[in-house]
Amino acid sequence: MKKSFKLSAATDLRLFSKLDRSDVHQYERSNGRKVAWLMSVLTVAGQKGGSGKSTLVRNLAIHFALDGYRVGIVDADLIQQHSTEFFADRGREGGREVWVARTDVPKLTIKVWDRSVAKIPEARIVLAPQADQDSIGEIIQALTDALDVVICDLQGSASVAMIHAIHYADLVLIPVQPSNDDLKSCHSTAKHVIHAGKSARRTIAYRVVFSRASTGFKPEVERVVEEALESAGLPRLKTPVFERTAFKRASFSRIAPIFDDPEGGAAKNISAVYAEIRSILAGVTHAIAEGG
Ligand SMILES: Nc1ncnc2c1ncn2[C@@H]1O[C@H](COP(=O)(O)OP(=O)(O)OP(=O)(O)O)[C@@H](O)[C@H]1O
Ligand SMILES: [Mg+2]
Secondary structure, three states: OOOOOOOOOOOOHHHHOOOOHHHHHHHHHHHOOOEEOOOEEEEEOOOOOOOOHHHHHHHHHHHHHHOOOOEEEEEOOOOOOHHHHHHEEEEEEOOEEEEEEOOOOOOOOEEEOOOOOOOOOOOOEEEEOOOOOOOHHHHHHHHHHHOOEEEEEOOOOOOHHHHHHHHHOOEEEEEEOOOHHHHHHHHHHHHHHHHHHHHHOOOOEEEEEEEEEOOOOOOHHHHHHHHHHHHOOOOEOOOOEEOOHHHHHHHHHOOOHHHHOOOOHHHHHHHHHHHHHHHHHHHHOOOOEEOO
8 A cells, every 4th residue: 555645744754754765756756746855975984994894884785775775885995895796796898897786686676887877877776886086076976966875885994085985974884893903993083074074064973883792791892992982972873783693604695684584683783773873864864855
């Protein structure tokens, strides 16, 4: 049965309501008018390698896409391309590297944006590999014009690309593992976000994401890191990402926990992380405007 909804009452239809994006497409078609959406750009950054950025990017992209949003993934890790690799196969064509999108991801269409063509492909997940510091701004801009959510995966180091991606972000996520090295890098990344906000004369929302947390008894190192984040006043996602074998397994199988074991701990964990991020985005994005 078709859901009914009142656009005028919506503060942020895109992120706040329970509606699937396809309901809105249907509304647009049947009413002959377009709903103007506000884009969300999520930047997953951190100067520490291996903190769980790409794992978060891949899983969040899938959760947004399954919820009906059209998602762009900007892969700015020029060396590893871990987000792209998860959704596409690497090949060579006429001496240059090409990515071929996977067709075996359940329920989702995936396409790679060949940037020699201006048009962004139609798909639930659009991949933009090899986003370097010179092109990343234009790539984010182009994807935000065409899609609903753009997620940027950065290299584990401070970079010009990272600063650009922070400037475009509605929300920056900084994964931090329970270690002192991670803690220091996290402080530094948070400072970049704050300074980027000052230079852009706006507040750029950010959250530290406690990454690879223990599922059982909380070890002392985790309590120390939590207290340090608290006393430094760094805002944190309430839901941590737990250390789960399912995330590692997915790095081999390329089957995300939500497909591999939807009732398992990893899938439930990412669903909770996703729900929290959505509600933060609903708070930081503005009311939608309805085009007439
Ligand atoms: N929550 C988790 N539970 C178990 N393993 C994890 C988790 N998060 C990440 N890993 C594993 O840790 C490794 C590094 O994770 P990931 O690639 O997501 O980090 P990254 O921050 O993107 O690293 P880099 O800075 O090198 O890009 C991977 O092998 C991944 O499978
Ligand atoms: Mg990575």
